[in-house]
Amino acid sequence: MTINDISLDCFRSYVHGEAAFHPGVNVIAGENAQGKTNLLEAIAYLSSASSHRARYDRELIRHGEDHAFLKGRVASRGRELLLEADLHRGARRQLRSNGVKLKTASELSGLFNTVLFCPEDLYLIREGAEARRRFLDSCICQLRPRYAQALTEYRRLYQHKTRILKDSEQYPGLLNALDDFSLRMAQCGAILIHYRAHFIRRLRETAPDIHADCSGGREALGLRYETVSAVTDPEAGPKVILPQLLAHQEGRREAEIAARSCLCGPHKDELAVEIDGNPAKAYASQGQTRTAALALKLAARDIFRQETEEWPVLLLDDVLSELDQRRQEFVLNRITSGQVFITCCEEDKLAKLREGKAFHIKNGQLI
Numbered sequence: 001m002t003i004n005d006i007s008l009d010c011f012r013s014y015v016h017g018e019a020a021f022h023p024g025v026n027v028i029a030g031e032n033a034q035g036k037t038n039l040l041e042a043i044a045y046l047s048s049a050s051s052h053r054a055r056y057d058r059e060l061i062r063h064g065e066d067h068a069f070l071k072g073r074v075a076s077r078g079r080e081l082l083l084e085a086d087l088h089r090g091a092r093r094q095l096r097s098n099g100v101k102l103k104t105a106s107e108l109s110g111l112f113n114t115v116l117f118c119p120e121d122l123y124l125i126r127e128g129a130e131a132r133r134r135f136l137d138s139c140i141c142q143l144r145p146r147y148a149q150a151l152t153e154y155r156r157l158y159q160h161k162t163r164i165l166k167d168s169e170q171y172p173g174l175l176n177a178l179d180d181f182s183l184r185m186a187q188c189g190a191i192l193i194h195y196r197a198h199f200i201r202r203l204r205e206t207a208p209d210i211h212a213d214c215s216g217g218r219e220a221l222g223l224r225y226e227t228v229s230a231v232t233d234p235e236a237g238p239k240v241i242l243p244q245l246l247a248h249q250e251g252r253r254e255a256e257i258a259a260r261s262c263l264c265g266p267h268k269d270e271l272a273v274e275i276d277g278n279p280a281k282a283y284a285s286q287g288q289t290r291t292a293a294l295a296l297k298l299a300a301r302d303i304f305r306q307e308t309e310e311w312p313v314l315l316l317d318d319v320l321s322e323l324d325q326r327r328q329e330f331v332l333n334r335i336t337s338g339q340v341f342i343t344c345c346e347e348d349k350l351a352k353l354r355e356g357k358a359f360h361i362k363n364g365q366l367i
Helices: 036-048 119-123 129-143 145-167 172-215 238-251 253-259 286-308 325-334
Strands: 002-009 016-020 025-029 067-076 079-088 091-097 100-102 114-117 221-226 270-275 313-317 340-344 356-362
Touching: 002 036, 025 036, 036 067, 036 079, 036 114, 036 129, 036 313, 036 340, 114 129, 114 286, 119 286, 129 145, 129 172, 129 270, 129 286, 145 172, 145 253, 172 221, 172 238, 172 253, 172 286, 172 325, 238 253, 270 286, 286 325
Parallel strands: 025 340, 025 356, 114 313, 313 340
Antiparallel strands: 002 016, 002 067, 067 079, 079 091, 091 100, 221 270
């Protein structure tokens, strides 16, 4: 998969920007705060309609403006696609593919895939479970439209159920709707658990070998899926998981009312990472956590390749400067195919990469 060109209007720091890209390596060089990360964020947005740095679309609109516009021509699975996104303050965004309006962001799944690796991801192992859930969600949403739909619905239901629980002391009648929300959350939750379990299984099949290559075989990476305890087989179908979730929820109904919060469900899932059998979050060194994070991201890239028979676009946002020389070389040596974007302050250190294209960026202007 490749993105051939992009056009931005009032997106983040850009008043207007456009560029045509190389199908191989594209180096975006410039000083800090000039718009390098914003460009990669825009490319990633066209693949998932979400941002790794913003919770709401309005945060992506240039300060003082009411709307932003993104447009990119991509090549994917033998097709040429024009992907567009209109973002507005106080109004719903509009997504289009070849001029056809998309009803939901999940319809982007399978059209255009990206894997983004940024400095924050180097701490993926040390952060709380939410960071690793975001990693899983970002990957699976691009591969499985059904998962993306279920995740959006689950988040909406979670917010409503939480509001019911918080306000139930003042308005007891709200509890009459509690069971309906719990049922629908369990239905969506069963889908999330099923797909997460299968994706983590594929990570277990891929990431340990990548980790062993990076660590010189000195350490063993282990991955484990931790979800609702009542679910006996997370890889089972959603119809099998659903009654187990419902029974678990019913057993905690009174506790949730007392705590006024949702105590159980896939919103508490964990991707547990271990190094030589020990929890990486608690015991791994800084170098070990970075190696494990590298393995997860590069494994996701390999899974995308297995799934679609095309390499996803790889976005490396200033990550090389955060790695030591050995890990830099490891990452670069694995980039033998596919389109890659690398942001950095100076591109001369990347001379070992194959032929590509270099851009200089200043004040949101690409040269």
